[in-house]
Amino acid sequence: MDLFFWELARASGLATYAALCIAVLTGLAPRTQVLGFLAQNRAIRALHDWTPWIIIPAAITHVVALLLDATAQISLLDVVVPFQTSYGQLAIGLGTISLDLLVIVLVTTWMRRSMSNGAWQLFHRLSYVGFVAMFLHAVLSGTDLASPAISVMTWATALAIAYYSLERAGKGLGMVKARA
Amino acid sequence: MNTHHLPLLSAKAVPGTQPGAARRKPAGKVPAWALKLGTLFTTLSIFAGSFGYATTHLYATNAPLQPATIAAADSTSVASTGTPSTSGSTSTSSTATTTLTSSVRTTTQTAVTTTRHS
Numbered sequence: 001m002d003l004f005f006w007e008l009a010r011a012s013g014l015a016t017y018a019a020l021c022i023a024v025l026t027g028l029a030p031r032t033q034v035l036g037f038l039a040q041n042r043a044i045r046a047l048h049d050w051t052p053w054i055i056i057p058a059a060i061t062h063v064v065a066l067l068l069d070a071t072a073q074i075s076l077l078d079v080v081v082p083f084q085t086s087y088g089q090l091a092i093g094l095g096t097i098s099l100d101l102l103v104i105v106l107v108t109t110w111m112r113r114s115m116s117n118g119a120w121q122l123f124h125r126l127s128y129v130g131f132v133a134m135f136l137h138a139v140l141s142g143t144d145l146a147s148p149a150i151s152v153m154t155w156a157t158a159l160a161i162a163y164y165s166l167e168r169a170g171k172g173l174g175m176v177k178a179r180a
Numbered sequence: 181m182n183t184h185h186l187p188l189l190s191a192k193a194v195p196g197t198q199p200g201a202a203r204r205k206p207a208g209k210v211p212a213w214a215l216k217l218g219t220l221f222t223t224l225s226i227f228a229g230s231f232g233y234a235t236t237h238l239y240a241t242n243a244p245l246q247p248a249t250i251a252a253a254d255s256t257s258v259a260s261t262g263t264p265s266t267s268g269s270t271s272t273s274s275t276a277t278t279t280l281t282s283s284v285r286t287t288t289q290t291a292v293t294t295t296r297h298s
Binding site: 008037050144 | 223238247
């Protein structure tokens with residue numbers, strides 16, 4: 001049974017990573033036209049708003065499977081407080097940070113109407129930090145990233161997101177300069 | 181064909197277009213529900229594929245993290261494959277999970293102290 005939880009944790013970890021990649025790409029798409037070939041911005045935006053319904057179950061499955069897996073030795077405190085584990089403190093701690101940031105981004109998104117747009121944007125931009133933390137967590141602790149195929153796909157999606165993030169940041173700076 | 185003779189169309193003349201939209205590539209027509217379905221299918225496929233891969237590759241020797249229990253299990257297996265003691269006493273590994281007993285038995289026969297050549 002322990003092996004089942006171990007396999008479940010690995011599979012759900014990669015599924016969470018894939019879902020987060022889709023969420024970040026669809027968030028970048030309206031400005032960068034990265035998915036313009038696929039659909040109009042309104043449909044992309046609807047998909048972006050819907051992605052938590054995939055991310056949340058996948059992330060919960062990953063965390064619960066690791067909690068139930070005796071080999072991983074993850075406690076409830078490790079899920080919330082980073083760098084507390086007896087091994088791989090940095091690698092696992094980055095996963096904890098990404099989970100914490102994911103919770104913050106989701107909660108503030110649901111509370112968007114009760115806060116200013118500027119405050120919401122500030123919280124929402126934490127998702128970039130969360131994605132970087134999750135990517136490093138995957139690289140430093142991902143058992144399946146030893147597979148060349150999985151590693152190539154992981155790096156390719158991360159590089160694509162980095163490229164379009166920079167493009168979006170450049171466009172954002174251009175808009176700020178144009179206003180000034 | 182000389183385009184100067186064509187009438188200029190304003191953004192309002194063509195429904196769904198905006199000023200400057202003519203320079204952009206035409207957007208795809210996939211509806212939101214199809215995108216959601218595709219995302220769900222993609223994520224589930226990755227989950228199923230990863231699960232299958234994890235099932236067939238249970239132990240990755242080059243995995244970046246090796247929890248302590250795995251290291252202990254490795255040391256136990258090394259200890260069990262070592263040369264067993266012939267003293268007849270019971271030897272235990274460091275984790276006390278594996279007990280090795282000697283297979284050398286005592287005998288009542290006279291000890292052989294000479295060889296054919298001596």
